Every structure is written in C-alpha cells, then in structure tokens.
Amino acid sequence: MTTAQDEFRFWTDDDYDPAIPSIEQVLGYAPGERITWHRDAIRYFEALAEAAPDRVQIVEYAQSWQGRELIYVALSSADNMDRIEDVKAGMQSLRDPRQTPPDEAEAIIGNQPPVTWLSYGVHGNEISSTDAAMLTAYHLLASRGDERVADIMDDTVVVIDPMQNPDGRDRFIHHFTSSLGLEPDSDRLSAEHDEPWPGGRTNHYLFDMNRDWFIMTQPETRGRIAALQEWYPVVFVDAHEMGGDSTYFFAPEAVPYNPHLAADQTESLQLFGRNHARWFDEFGLDYFTREIYDAFYPGYGASWPSYYGGIAMTYEQASSRGLVFRQYDGNDLTYAYTVRNQFLTSLSTAETVAVNREKFLTDFYDYQVTAIEEGEQEENRAYLFPVQADQAAVTRISGLLTRQGVEVLRATGAFDACGIDYAAGSYLIRADQPAKRFVRTLLEPQVSMEDDFLAEQEERRANNLPDQIYDVTAWSLPHMFNVDMNICDRVPAGEFEAAGPELFIPAEVQGGEAQVAYLVPWGSAPAARLLAKGLLAGLDIKSNDLAFTNLGRDYPAGTLIIDVADNPGDLYGTMSELARETGAEVVAVNDSWVTDGPSFGSGNVVRFNAPRVAIAWDEPTAAYSAGNTRFVIERQFDYPVTPIRTDRLGSADLDRYQVLLLPLTAGGSYNSTLGEAGVENLKNWVSDGGVLIAMGNATRFLADPEVDLLAVRRERAVVEVEPGEEEEEGATVAGTYLTEEEQFRQRTIALEDSPYPVSGVMARADVHPEHWLAAGVAPVLNVLIRGSEIYTPIRIDDGVNVARFQGSDELLASGYLWEENRRQLAYKPFALSQPRGAGQVIAFTQDPTVRAYLDGLNVILVNAIFRGSAHARPVR
Ligand SMILES: [Zn+2]
Structure with a gap:
C-alpha cells in the first residue's frame, strides 16, 4: 500500500524480468522524470520488440504531416502472437453475423482473445499518457509480481498507440524544454507552463484530432480508422489530460448519451469504472466520473468505436503541463504522479477485458445482430442520394462512409423508391447492416438529446449558469455537404453494385479537343480545385458571373471559360490532365455562340488572376x-x-x-x-x-x-422585458416594493x-x-x-x-x-x-x-x- 507521501512508486511490487529493458536502461531516465520525445518513445518500443520479439509487434499505421511515424504496438502471449492473423480474422467474422451464424460465433468466442486498444496523447500537450504507454508495455512484458499480467497476456491482446499526435507532442516538448531554467518550476505563471501560440494540442494544421473521427480530414485519423477496422477492439480508450487543479476522470461518461448506442455499451462502462475505482482506492487517489465529458458527438475517439460495437471511453488526468505544477491548494502535482495514474487505468482496463472476455465478445457479436434486426424493423430502411448538381459531394460522402465500414450501393440502372425516381448513379444505403447505428447517427437530419437533459440546460441558463452541452449538436453529413438525401421506409428493388472507398471519380474532357474553349460548370469542389490548379499552371481562365446557355446546354453562374486562343500550347493535354486529377467536368466547345445569358466577351465575364x-x-x-x-x-x-x-x-x-x-x-x-x-x-x-x-x-x-x-x-x-426605472445616482436609492x-x-x-x-x-x-x-x-x-x-x-x-x-x-x-x-x-x-x-x-x-x-x-x-x-x- 502506497500513499502520496511515501517514496514514489509506480507499482506495489518491483519484481521485473531483467531480460526486458527498462525505460531507464534505454532512455537514461526513470519513468516520469522527463517528458519523452516522439523519437525516444519509438526507440523504447523498438528495444522492447527486440527483447521480446515473440510477444511484441510494432506496426506503423500512418505518418504525420511533418513526417513522424505513428505506430501501434500489439502485446500478447507468444501463442496468441503466433496466430495473430487468426485473431483479427475472428473479430472480422464476429462483425458480420450474415456470414457468421450464432453457432459459429460461439465457437469463435470460445477461443478468441479480445483486443484492448489503448490510445494516448491525441492532444499533444496532454503529455502523461505517452510515458504511461511505455510503462504499461514494460509492465506487461516484464512484471513477475503482478498476477493479472499472465491473464491479460494469455487471454487478450493489448494494443498500445503511444502517440496519436506526435507533431503536437514534440511541439510541446520543444517549447517546454526551451523554457526550462535551473530546475522545473511549479509556478503556473512560469513560461514552461504557458505555451505560446498555437500550443501543442493540435496537429500540424492545428486540427483538434479528437473531433476529426468520422470526417477523416487528417492522415493521422485515416490511419487509425483503418487500423481499428483491422482489429475491432472490444474496448477503445482515449487517454487525455485536463486542467491541473483537477483529479482524474474515468467512465461512466456524462449524459447526454447518443440515442443510437446500444444499452449494454453504456452498462459495460460501469465495469471499467468500478475496477479503476478499486485501484485508485488502493493507492488513495482522488477521481470523479459522470459529471462532464459526454460522448454525444460521434467525432471523438471516445465515441467513434462505439459505432462498430466497441466500448469507447475517455480518461482525463489533471495535467502537470510540465514536470511539476503547483495546484490551487498548494500541492505540487508531479509528472511522475500523472504518468502513474494513466498507467493504473491502462492496466485496469486490460484487466477488466481479461475478466469479462466472453461477455465483451458476446456483446460485440450481439451488437451486430441487433443492428441488422433493427435495420430490418425500424421505419427508416433506406437512405437514398439521387444524382444531383453537386454529385462530387455525394461521391465524397460515399467514400467516407465506405472507409468507415458502411456498405454503400450505387445504382447501375434507374429505380424508384417511395414514389421518387432515381437515375443510374444514385446511391443507396440500407439500414439492415452491421453499421446501422453509425448510418443513422451520421445521415439522419436530427439526433436528439434527452428531454430532461435539455430541460436542465434551460433551467441553468435561466439562472445565468453555463449550459453543459459539450460540443456541436448537429453533424448530419447531408447537411454539412449540402446535398439532397431521402429516407424511405422500404428497401427499393433495382440493380446495384458496391461503392468503393474513392473520394472522387477522375473525369475526362467531354467532346475531345476543342476549337474554341473548354467550359467547366461551376459549383463543386472538383471545379474549384481545377480553377486553383489551372491558375497555378499559368492558364488564362475567365468566368461568366451569370448563368448562360451554349449549344443547347445550360451552364450555372460562375462557369469557367478557358479559351483556346488565350492559352497556346497543348491546352487539350492540360485540360485532360486537370479533369483526371480533380474529377471536374470539362466540356469542349467549338462554337462560342450563347443563346441565353451573357456572351463570353460580355462585361459580366471576368478574368481571374492567380492571387497571392x-x-x-x-x-x-x-x-x-x-x-x-x-x-x-x-x-x-x-x-x-x-x-x-x-x-x-x-x-x-x-x-x-x-x-x-x-x-x-x-x-x-x-x-x-x-x-x-x-x-x-x-x-x-x-x-x-x-x-x-x-x-x-x-x-x-x-x-x-x-x-x-x-x-x-x-x-x-x-432584452425582452422592460428594464424598469433608471436607478438614481447616490449612496442609497429610494425603497420599492416588488410585488410580482x-x-x-x-x-x-x-x-x-x-x-x-x-x-x-x-x-x-x-x-x-x-x-x-x-x-x-x-x-x-x-x-x-x-x-x-x-x-x-x-x-x-x-x-x-x-x-x-x-x-x-x-x-x-x-x-x-x-x-x-x-x-x-x-x-x-x-x-x-x-x-x-x-x-x-x-x-x-x-x-x-x-x-x-x-x-x-x-x-x-x-x-x-x-x-x-x-x-x-x-x-x-
Ligand atoms: Zn484532450
């Protein structure tokens, strides 16, 4: 039993296998003594892999914008690692009950180690979890005094993602190290605790990657989403830090819950919370649950995995934002202390999975079964994107969904659904699929919060208290991309093919080589990309500010005009390449005669410059x-x-x-x-x-x-009420009766x-x-x-x-x-x-x-x- 006053210890038992290198042996300092740089953390995991190649696998899953590698480290017994591809295949089978009937699922579950996925440091200035990641891996490979370890390694696989945001982390460490003096300063005013703009939280393009999950704009996120769908971990932890005056937060999370989650997912959160509480009590540590940090928005790390059937959680440690931080009550919060807490919950998470192995695997399979059943029974059976003006946006939505495990179909012929005609090229997403809850969450126009939660927020506002809505309450993809989508209460009949992961479709110049001009109808991202690339390539590009008709075809306002006469050289070759690279529609015309709207030489036609x-x-x-x-x-x-x-x-x-x-x-x-x-x-x-x-x-x-x-x-x-009479100036004012x-x-x-x-x-x-x-x-x-x-x-x-x-x-x-x-x-x-x-x-x-x-x-x-x-x- 350790207390905060005793000599600092990470664990109650120091019996570790000397064949496994410690952090101190590899990096030259004890855990928590320094904030580990990206490169050094990688070096440590490589040392572990070298010492225990039969139990450790390192996989690079992405590169940051600045070229730092993102890795995950899989840890399990040598027997499990021997059949690690079968382990992944087992989860793939459980993910799809249409291919895996219940008796087969039962057989798989009997012999399947579930995966615990521990993700650290998505916010680069939330530093403790990466050092805890190294300590967790060391402990799982080397501890001889912790009897949980054998169960975790024999019965489960632990995957550690030590740094989700290496660019942000190194930016923080660089600032911190540059500000250091004689010794670490606990004063919160000290420059080492006061990050200069833009801070280390974000990645290179200053994104909060903990909002990026379903929209996948960043390479780090794209890599993670692909990796998770290879493994389908039953639990996913996103370890964060919060303000330095706080304690530790773990599951269960705050309301509002997203109504599309399955009930057993929120119930399982209790199992983790209770186990963490046990360990925190043993070490005499403070924590809290439930009060803040909801998972309503689907773009968090602690919510996205819930939509394939995992249990997703956020943990939050009070940050020392450096090596030592003076808390408001005078306590010095040390980095080692914060690392230890993250280490404790990491182990406790893996322990909970080992103890509940069969339950979590069964829940995972049942999640898919009930998703399909509900998709067959609920009113919303089919989500339909007709062919429309900004078809490029629809293609992009389709690609994004496909990359996240949603089955998207594209019509190869015309069909009708709920009284509406759809052309070939329309998209259909059926609700009766394992990803049904994700589909509903992302595509339906409204996901509502519980009424009593909202009533409470209105009451707080009436009393001038801040509301407790943590993030945006709207994210419907058709809204965000501004495209039309219809929902139908039955699955239409027709000819469909599976849509792929592509985010745009390369285009060709329509009509071959032009005598007069190439026209690019305006109003989509590909056309905008073509304009930007064309200007950079030195093309002379004009635009009609108003809609017009040429050769019987109507063109929208803003359509680009690239004149053959203004652009000498191989314009056809250039336009063909731009159409291919951007997916923009390009039409070759041999006659500039405009029958409606301004002509190409009109005052309503402007010439672009390539602006700096x-x-x-x-x-x-x-x-x-x-x-x-x-x-x-x-x-x-x-x-x-x-x-x-x-x-x-x-x-x-x-x-x-x-x-x-x-x-x-x-x-x-x-x-x-x-x-x-x-x-x-x-x-x-x-x-x-x-x-x-x-x-x-x-x-x-x-x-x-x-x-x-x-x-x-x-x-x-x-101001909706009459403010009443002006108050007099003076030390006192006339008395009044307030009767209403x-x-x-x-x-x-x-x-x-x-x-x-x-x-x-x-x-x-x-x-x-x-x-x-x-x-x-x-x-x-x-x-x-x-x-x-x-x-x-x-x-x-x-x-x-x-x-x-x-x-x-x-x-x-x-x-x-x-x-x-x-x-x-x-x-x-x-x-x-x-x-x-x-x-x-x-x-x-x-x-x-x-x-x-x-x-x-x-x-x-x-x-x-x-x-x-x-x-x-x-x-x-
Ligand atoms: Zn965070």
Missing part, C-alpha cells in the same frame, strides 16, 4: 481557425497560402498580396494587435485593391466603429449581454442569386452556428447580404438551438460583401472552415478568394 493569398497567423487568431482555413485552401484546393504573423500586418508592405484572410480570434482582438497605424495600413491596402476576408468573429473587427471596414454592427442580446416576480426579473435582467452562446447547430441561409460571391452556390446553404455572433444586415447602398438566415420558423436545419437565438438570427447575414475603393471586403459571420468539414460552404469560400480577387480592380 495571405492569412493572419499567430495571436490573436484562434489556432484552430487559422490552421483549418490554411488546410482547406492548401490541401483541399491545392493552393498555397502565406501565413503572416498578425503583428507584422500592421507595418508590412502588403502590395504583393491580393487576398488576406482573417481567421477567428480567441481572446485578444485584431484592433489591439494591429494598433491604429496597422488598421490604417490594412484599410489603405483594401482601398488600393486588396480583398479582405473575415471569418466568424473576426467580423467584429471589420464592424468595429473605430475600424469601419464593413457597414454592419454586432448585436447584443434582445416579473418586477424581480426586470430588476435583475442583464441589459448589455451578448446573445447566449450556441454550442453548434446547422441553420439554413438563403443565397442572393445574382451576386458573384454566390456564383454556382446552392440556393440554400447550411451553416454551422456556434457562439454568440449576430450582425445587423448591411444596407443596400453599402453592400450586399449575399447569404442571410431564413425566417425564425424555417432556419433551424438540425441540432438544439435556444429559442431567443432562433428568433434573433432570423434574416441576419451569414455572408456579406462590400466594395471599398478598388478592393473588396467580405465577411462570413460564422466560420466556414471549422474542422474543414463544412464541404457545402467550400464554393462560396473559393468564390470569396478567387472571384473576390477577380472583382477587385487595383491599378496594375
């Missing part, structure tokens, strides 16, 4: 927004962006740049970073022909009366509050059809509303409300929205455009690049950058 694009970088920007925006432009559209530190923007000569993006801010403001002279510099640059684009709350900066780059103002909350509760409300209501912040809902915005910023954009956009930003509409003599939210009864597409926000958002702008001198000012009042997962907003964003630059008219 800059983005404000560093404080006061929100790291997520800066990084995610840069990612969308660089990696989804292959166009380079120059990040410029915000405090440089004040005095820099920006003439080289045509476009400047201002990401959301966190904390500070652009006004104070830029200063008066800096604001003047930006205004002059815009007037001379620059395109300034504000995202989300950066609109505050443009709308600030002192800055006045955009003729709108930010709104406060509506309403009078009490009048006297206590806040008069100058911002609107109450929204966790995240999808709202519909109507698009102005004639403005160039809306070229090719769907007539209705789905926008993710977060926070408390609401702006006044712009007056028509100042600019254009290019997209504005619908009326209060129509605007909510999905999620849970406070009543007064719903009313106040109605008819307020989402996208604003205001010319200024030779330049353009554009604002998106909500973040269009959040998590890089609102594909439905990509066309309007690309319009802002490229068409904004084409419509600015600097003196050249």
